[in-house]
Amino acid sequence: MATKTYDAVVIGSGPGGYVAAIRLGQLGKKTALVEKEALGGVCINWGCIPSKALIAAANLVEDLRGAAERGITSEPKLDIAKLREFKDGVVKKMVGGIQVLEKGNKVDVIQGTATFVGPNAVEVDGGGEKTRLEAAAFIVATGARPVQIPGFEFDGKDVWSAKEAVDLPEVPKRLVVIGGGIIGLELGTVYAKLGSKVTVVEALPTILTGVDPEAVRLVQKSLKQREVAIHVNAKAKGLERKGGELVVKVEVDGKEQAIPCDKVLVAVGFRPNSEGIGLDKAGVKVGPKGFVEVNDRMQTSAPSVYCIGDLCGPPLLAHKASKEGEIAAEVIAGHKSVRDWVSMPAAIFTDPEVATVGLSEEQAKAQGYDPIVGKFFFSALGRAVAIAHTDGFVKVVGDRESKLLLGATIVGPEASDLIAEAALALEMGAYLEDVGLTVHAHPTLPEAFMEACKGALGEAIHRVNAPERPRKERSGAAAQA
Structure with missing residues (x-):
């Protein structure tokens, strides 16, 4: 097994990891960035960026449909394949930009899955061939993944996670969205504007829990104007397949309902990717919910290991991860950096x-x-x-x-x-x-x-x-x- 030595190794190239690697390079540290899939992580590949490309397109479609009163009468026609191509092009451009930035800051990008074998070493499996990376400091930025619920396991065909929904395989005639939080309502709104009949199922008493109630009322009013059905205090109990259609079994205020649909999007939250990367072998403490405990300098219980982004707890925001990546990199480089923002937008x-x-x-x-x-x-x-x-x-x-x-x-x-x-x-x-x-x-x-x-x-x-x-x-x- 080949061994390479660095000043710092970053594991995960999402908005926290790729930023941390760039900052380390700027500060003169010999750095490696390990990524098992595509550069950019969830945010760039099937989260923040492609979803906003779809949202912008859906907004444009709706604006054009309602533009007659402003003297614009052309009816828009939706080409799903072309829209998907545009969205994929946006992602490709962003990923390419990250590659250029990492190279420009002399960061070695290594493809593979990293697993800790000690507090100062990981083994990277690049598809059969393993490499040992040793460093004085590691930044773990492995992010989070969508939560599955019993009876609605993701299959990529009938039951979608946010990943499949952003891929835009089709615009179903009827879409049930389980989860009335941010992701469910953002993507549900996209599909409603593109022509789907959308039904939202939320277990809590309100959609967008924790958001200003006045703001929530406006969002809810807007959804209803787009004929989106909203069920609160509703629990998704199971999924049946009947004669080519799906039926979602829902319990609303103790009463069972059956909602026929063509696709189901499950958007009930994310869980941290803290398993399977050997954090225990590095001496890193993980909390009961899977989040890694850190101090205001992004340091874990292991002096050589830092953690940033979704992996170290809410709020799960890309810009929070990026800021934490900069802080961790600066601390490693000996700067007096600390997580001291007044507020997080x-x-x-x-x-x-x-x-x-x-x-x-x-x-x-x-x-x-x-x-x-x-x-x-x-x-x-x-x-x-x-x-x-x-x-x-x-x-x-x-x-x-x-x-x-x-x-x-x-x-x-x-x-x-x-x-x-x-x-x-x-x-x-x-x-x-x-x-x-x-x-x-x-x-x-x-x-x-x-x-x-x-x-x-x-x-x-x-x-x-x-x-x-x-x-x-x-x-x-x-x-x-």
Whole structure:
């Protein structure tokens, strides 16, 4: 068995791993990146990137169908093969870009499956031929995989995971989506716009659990307008095949229902890929749910092993993994880097989009703040009216006494882009007035964030300001500050 020695070895090339390898290369470390499948991991190959390509295409189809009132009357025709080719081309371009970046930073990309044989060595199986890699430091970025549920095991034909759904094998006439979370609703919306009759089955009392209820109501309203059936408090109990069609057995509020369909998409979450890679042999502690325990420098219980991304716990976000990859690489290189962000933004690509960062009003209260809230509706914003996308709002939360910005929720057009300004403001410790005093270009969507911040202060220009609510006694950390 051949042996190669490196300063650092990264296992997994998703948005955490490939970024960590690039950063290590930038910092002058001799680095290897091990990947058993395609560079880019889930995010690039069948997650973030291809799903957003499909979402953009589905949005375009729907915009064209509804453009007659704007004087555009051509009816769009959907070519599934061409759309699939476009999506695959996007993925190929992104993977190629990662290859160029790794090479440009002198990172050795090694194809195969890595397994720890000790705290400073892994064996890589490249399809029969094994190579031993030794290093002073390892970054484990093996990510997560879709959860299966009994009776709905993925077969790639009738029962899809997100991977098969993003592959776009066909647009079924009837699609049942089990799971009313982010992935289920994003992909369910795509297929509804492309022509499927979609039914969502969610075991909890609401879809998008944990998201601002006002935002959820708008998403739910939008789904119903697209004739998507939504069952909450519903448990998928089994799947039957009858005469060429599928029947999903569902228990809703204790009563059984049968939902006929052509395909089933199971999107009930992801579990970490912590098994089978020899973490125990490296001395790495794994928690009861399979997540690896790390400190704020991304170090595990084994001094030589670091862990990033989905493998070390929620939130399971690609940009979180990338940031953690940079931190781990910098720590290995001797820099004083630490996981110290103020807040982590999140985006949901439903229709309308939903994006959040920082504290909600309820979370602010729980932390002892006396929150003030400012809201501005896109229906009052010139740019939103001009592009005919007026559903939604920007809601900001601030501290009543100091006027410090604490958080923001955006639901509406381009929310996933608009949240960046709020994230920057939070990271820099901005006050509501700071945003209000910042001149925003007109006519643009970000003006809604400015108006919401001014609204929290009672100074919004393009809405009637609500009267000041009676001041409440504050408690906890904020009261002691």
